[in-house]
Amino acid sequence: MATSKDIMEALADYKQQCNNNQRLRRMQRDWSKLLHFVAKDTGDSFTMEVKNGEIISNREGTHGVPDVIVTATSEDMCDMFWGDLNPAQKYLDGEILVKASPEDVQRIDAITMIIWPES
Amino acid sequence: MSGLKKVLKLRTVVSASAGLAMATSVYLAGLQIALSVVGELAWISILVAGALCMLSAMCFSELVSLYPTAAGIKLYIQHAFNEKAAIAIGMFYVIAGASIVGAESFLLSSVMIDTVGVWVSPMVDRFFWMSVFILIVAYINYRGVQITGWAQDLMTYLMFAFLLAVSIYTLATHKVDIGPALHSPDFTIGKVLTAAGLGVFLFVGFEWVTPLAEETEDYRMVGKGMMLAVALLAITYSLFVLAMYVGLTEEQRHSGTTIPHILYGRNLFGAAGGVIFIFMSLLASVTSFNSGVLNFSRFGYAMARANILPRVFSKLHPDYATPWVAILGITIFALALCLFTLFSGQFMFIITMAAALECFIYVVISLCLIRLRKKYPDQERAYKVPFGKLIPIVNIVVFTGLMLGIFAETTRDALGRIMFRNYWVAVVMAAFALVMTAYAYVVVPRLQQAAQQRTSQRRRRRPGQS
Numbered sequence: 044m045a046t047s048k049d050i051m052e053a054l055a056d057y058k059q060q061c062n063n064n065q066r067l068r069r070m071q072r073d074w075s076k077l078l079h080f081v082a083k084d085t086g087d088s089f090t091m092e093v094k095n096g097e098i099i100s101n102r103e104g105t106h107g108v109p110d111v112i113v114t115a116t117s118e119d120m121c122d123m124f125w126g127d128l129n130p131a132q133k134y135l136d137g138e139i140l141v142k143a144s145p146e147d148v149q150r151i152d153a154i155t156m157i158i159w160p161e162s
Numbered sequence: 163m164s165g166l167k168k169v170l171k172l173r174t175v176v177s178a179s180a181g182l183a184m185a186t187s188v189y190l191a192g193l194q195i196a197l198s199v200v201g202e203l204a205w206i207s208i209l210v211a212g213a214l215c216m217l218s219a220m221c222f223s224e225l226v227s228l229y230p231t232a233a234g235i236k237l238y239i240q241h242a243f244n245e246k247a248a249i250a251i252g253m254f255y256v257i258a259g260a261s262i263v264g265a266e267s268f269l270l271s272s273v274m275i276d277t278v279g280v281w282v283s284p285m286v287d288r289f290f291w292m293s294v295f296i297l298i299v300a301y302i303n304y305r306g307v308q309i310t311g312w313a314q315d316l317m318t319y320l321m322f323a324f325l326l327a328v329s330i331y332t333l334a335t336h337k338v339d340i341g342p343a344l345h346s347p348d349f350t351i352g353k354v355l356t357a358a359g360l361g362v363f364l365f366v367g368f369e370w371v372t373p374l375a376e377e378t379e380d381y382r383m384v385g386k387g388m389m390l391a392v393a394l395l396a397i398t399y400s401l402f403v404l405a406m407y408v409g410l411t412e413e414q415r416h417s418g419t420t421i422p423h424i425l426y427g428r429n430l431f432g433a434a435g436g437v438i439f440i441f442m443s444l445l446a447s448v449t450s451f452n453s454g455v456l457n458f459s460r461f462g463y464a465m466a467r468a469n470i471l472p473r474v475f476s477k478l479h480p481d482y483a484t485p486w487v488a489i490l491g492i493t494i495f496a497l498a499l500c501l502f503t504l505f506s507g508q509f510m511f512i513i514t515m516a517a518a519l520e521c522f523i524y525v526v527i528s529l530c531l532i533r534l535r536k537k538y539p540d541q542e543r544a545y546k547v548p549f550g551k552l553i554p555i556v557n558i559v560v561f562t563g564l565m566l567g568i569f570a571e572t573t574r575d576a577l578g579r580i581m582f583r584n585y586w587v588a589v590v591m592a593a594f595a596l597v598m599t600a601y602a603y604v605v606v607p608r609l610q611q612a613a614q615q616r617t618s619q620r621r622r623r624r625p626g627q628s
Contacts (some may be wrong), residue, residue, distance in 0.1 A: 052625075053624070054624075064585070066480060069480060069481065070479075070480055070481065070483045071483065074483075077167070092474065106163070108166075108167045109166060109167060110164065110165075110166065110167050122624060125622070125623045125624035126623050127622045127623055127624050129467065129468075129613075129617075131464060131467030131468050132467070132468045132469070133468075134231070134232075134233065134238065134464075135233045135464060135468045136233070136237070136240070137229050137231055137233060137237050137241075140230070140231060140376075141231075141376060142166055142214065142376050142377070143166070143376060144168075144375070144376075144377055145232060145373060145376070145460055146306075146308065147461065148232065148233060148376065149463065149483070149485070150483060152467060153478050154484055156467065156476060156478070157478075160622050161616050161617070
């Protein structure tokens with residue numbers, strides 16, 4: 044099981060990868076959302092704020108009312124943020140649950156696809 | 163855990179579910195149902211179809227509460243049986259279901275030609291209108307323009323209100339002779355059930371709202387919404403088909419017209435009535451086209467991301483973030499179907515196939531439900547179909563019977579001439595299913611193997627994991 048520290052470290056790298064990817068920033072320029080990530084095995088939760096395609100902050104715990112809630116195991120979550128996992132496959136297998144509009148689900152997956160196209 | 167900022171209301175689930183089912187082709191299908199059984203009593207067949215679809219909606223509701231994800235039908239089958247079956251049946255269902263665009267665009271072109279007249283020739287004009295609609299909807303999806311919840315509500319409930327109002331007005335101002343109809347030799351249980359089989363077509367698409375479970379707080383809302391939509395559709399269609407039948411002249415009923423609703427509107431309210439029905443037709447078709455292209459393109463994107471379709475279908479537009487290759491793919495498919503429908507004139511073949519396909523998928527869903535109850539009896543279900551296995555078993559028996567009944571029939575035109583023998587629908591469906599099965603067993607493993615190779619060649623980025 045990945046710890047909260049592991050996931051925060053992964054989120055920090057994920058933030059850097061996203062914010063430095065110009066193609067992604069251009070595509071998501073009109074996307075501003077508050078996301079909650081919940082590790083279903085450890086109960087740890089995290090909040091990510093995205094404004095105009097830029098990840099503004101990552102924090103432990105759930106803050107605010109989210110637009111998106113992603114639930115996965117802590118290991119899957121960590122792997123996903125490091126780009127070592129194809130989240131779409133896990134999502135279609137029902138192992139990653141996303142509560143969000145279909146458009147937001149696609150946008151979240153797009154991040155992984157653009158930063159790590161070989162995933 | 164906190165709730166979502168924006169959650170779908172029940173009225174939007176109902177409007178989305180019903181909106182997917184309401185299209186221009188239901189008017190013609192309604193008349194076909196009325197002509198296949200005694201017209202004044204066609205409402206019985208429609209209510210029977212509605213009641214049966216309600217049983218299917220209950221089965222879908224339990225499955226949605228088990229797996230509240232957009233992966234939907236593929237996931238139910240995967241967990242009940244295996245991944246290959248899920249891929250084969252899921253793709254068969256989605257692609258064969260997309261074929262309805264051929265019939266829908268053909269009938270919509272009839273509406274336009276009747277409205278604006280022929281410009282070049284009937285064939286050229288038809289293809290022009292069919293292409294215009296498909297390309298407009300494709301462009302809307304390419305740009306990522308979406309219909310908001312309230313717009314969906316407004317359009318669907320407006321359509322319901324209009325159909326109900328017109329029906330009630332017609333029945334209040336026209337004589338309906340139920341007596342002679344009851345004694346007609348065409349009013350038999352067999353004919354009522356055969357008409358009910360075609361009546362299933364009127365409800366095609368209501369189950370495509372299962373992905374909305376991800377936007378609700380309570381997964382039971384999707385099930386409730388589907389059941390309410392089916393009930394609303396059944397009542398509205400029953401009244402409307404009766405009213406339209408009564409509101410058409412005997413000559414119009416048997417003229418082979420593809421636009422019975424326009425003629426009916428003109429009979430009631432003159433030119434204004436025709437205009438209103440044309441508007442309703444356009445509204446119904448554009449919203450159901452749009453939902454179709456949106457759902458299919460997302461499906462194509464998701465399947466490509468899961469290495470079930472070639473990766474090219476997961477390409478996103480750099481500015482609009484829309485799966486443009488998947489949208490292009492469904493657009494080309496839709497145009498090809500339009501050409502087929504145009505040259506063959508077999509829009510009734512497509513409508514009949516859509517009805518049979520729905521019967522098939524309801525049988526599959528019911529089988530999944532029984533199997534999942536056996537495999538995972540203790541898994542949490544926010545909703546459970548009552549009376550044990552009775553309802554899914556009834557579903558399996560009835561819809562198998564209806565499907566076989568559809569295949570055993572012969573489709574005739576308004577003059578009684580044979581258009582096609584329905585067993586050809588079974589042949590086409592079987593051929594399609596075989597192709598999808600071959601794809602699942604031969605092509606998909608290769609795509610997944612290529613994906614695994616790419617992943618294995620890549621160094622893991624997570625510290626301490628390489």
